[in-house]
Amino acid sequence: MDMFQSFMSSTGFAQITIQNVIMIAIGITFITLAIAKHYEPLLLLPIGFGIIIGNIPFVANMAMGVYDSGSVLSFIYFGVSKGVFPPIIFMGIGAMTDFSYMLSNPKLILLGGAAQMGIFLTIVGAMFLGFTGAEAGAIGIIGGADGPTSIFLSSKLAPHLLGAIAIAAYSYMALVPVIQPPIMKLLTTKKERLIKMAPPRIVSKREKIFFPIIAFIVCALIVPGALTLLGMLFFGNLLKESFVTERLAETARTSLIDIITILLGVSVGASTQAVRMVEVGGVMVNKGFLTPQSLMIFGLGAFSFCIATAAGVLFAKLMNLFLKVKINPLVGAAGVSAVPDSARVVQMVGQKEDPNNHLLMHAMAPNVAGVIGSAIAAGILWSVLVP
C-alpha cells in the first residue's frame, strides 16, 4: 500500500502546478500554429513539443530535465547552452544561400545594416527596464530576427534568459507575415510600393567563389567575435559554390541542418520549465520561464522586430533621395534576417499592389545581408559585453 501511495505521489497528476498547465497550453498553441497555420512548422513544432516535455513534472532526484546533470536532455541541451548548434545551422544556411542577388546589387546590402537598428535600440530599451548590459545585449539580438544568432549570443551573455529569448526570437520569426505588412504599408505610399526594379545582372562563377572567402576575412578581421558564426556561414556557402564538394554541401543543407534543428528545437522547448527554483547567494530564486522578466523579453522582442522592419523601409526611402534608379522601399523590410520569410513577405505585399511586380529576388539581397549584419552585431556585443 505504501508503495502504491509513493507511486501515486510521484505521478505528474500529483505534482502538476497551474504554471505547468499554462506552459503546456503554450506548447499546444505552438504545435497548433505549426500544423494549422504553417507558421515556421520546422521550428515551432519541435519547440512546442519540447515545451510540453519540459513541463511534465517528475520526481526531483530522477534527473530527467535539461538542467539535471547526466540526464539525456541535458546532453542534447549541451549543444544549445555551449553554443554548438547555431554555427552548424549557419553552415547549413550558407550551403543553401545564393548570394548572387546581393552580389548583383551591392547597395542593397546597406538595407541589411539599417535593419540592425532594431537590435541596438532594443538594448537601450532593455537597459531602461533595468536589465544589465549583458542581458540587454542578449535581448536586443532578437531584433536581428535570427534564431540561431539569438541562441548563440544569449548562451554567451545571459544563459539564464536563453529559454525566453529563444522562444521570443522563433515566435516572432514565425509571425513575420503578421507583424511586417502593416508596418510596411504604414511607411510607404502606393506609388512607392509600385516601383519596379531592374532585373539583377548575371554573376560569374568566380565572383561567387571569391565572395565568401573575401567577405569572411574582412568581417572576421573587423569583428573577430563574429568569427564562429560567419566562418561557418561562408564555409557552407563555399562548399556550395565551389561545385567540387557538392556532397558535403548537400549534407550541410539537408540532413545535418535538419538533425540540428530537431535537437535544438526540442531542447530549447524543454528548457522552458515554468518554475525552476535556484539558490543564489543563499536565497531561492525562480529562474523558470514564467517570470515578469520573460514577459518583458517578449515585449522588447516585439518592439525590436517592429523597429528593425521600420528602419529597413525608412532607410530605403532615404536612399531613394540620392539614387537615380529608385529602389522599392518594401525591400528594406527584408533587412531583418528571417531568411527567406521576410523576403517572401516583401514579394507578397508588392504583388498585392501589382501582381506583375516580382520583388523576391531583390529582397533576397538585404535578407542575406541581414544575416551577415546580425552575426556582426552579435560579434560586437559578445566582444564588448562578455561578463
Place this chain on the structure above:
Amino acid sequence: MSFFQKGLQNNVDNDGYSLSLAGMGIVFFALAFIALIIKVLPFFLFLLDKIVPEKIAEPVGQARRKSDDGAVIAAIAGAIYKKKKKLG
C-alpha cells in the same frame, strides 16, 4: 529616484547609448565595406581573367554521370538482349 530616471541612469551606467551608437556604426561600416568589395570585385576578376581565363566548371556529380552514361546504357541494353534471347 523615479522609474524613468532609474532607467536612464542604468543606460548611462552600462554605456547603453555609446554601445548602441558605436555598434550600429561598426555594423554599417562592415557591411558598407563588403558592398565596396563586391563593387570592385568584377574589375579585379576581369584582370584575373586575362591572366587565368575562367573555365566553366561543372558539378562533379554531373560530370561523373555523363562519363558513366554510355557504360550504364550498354549494360542495360546487354541485359535486355540476354533476357530476350533466353525467352526466345
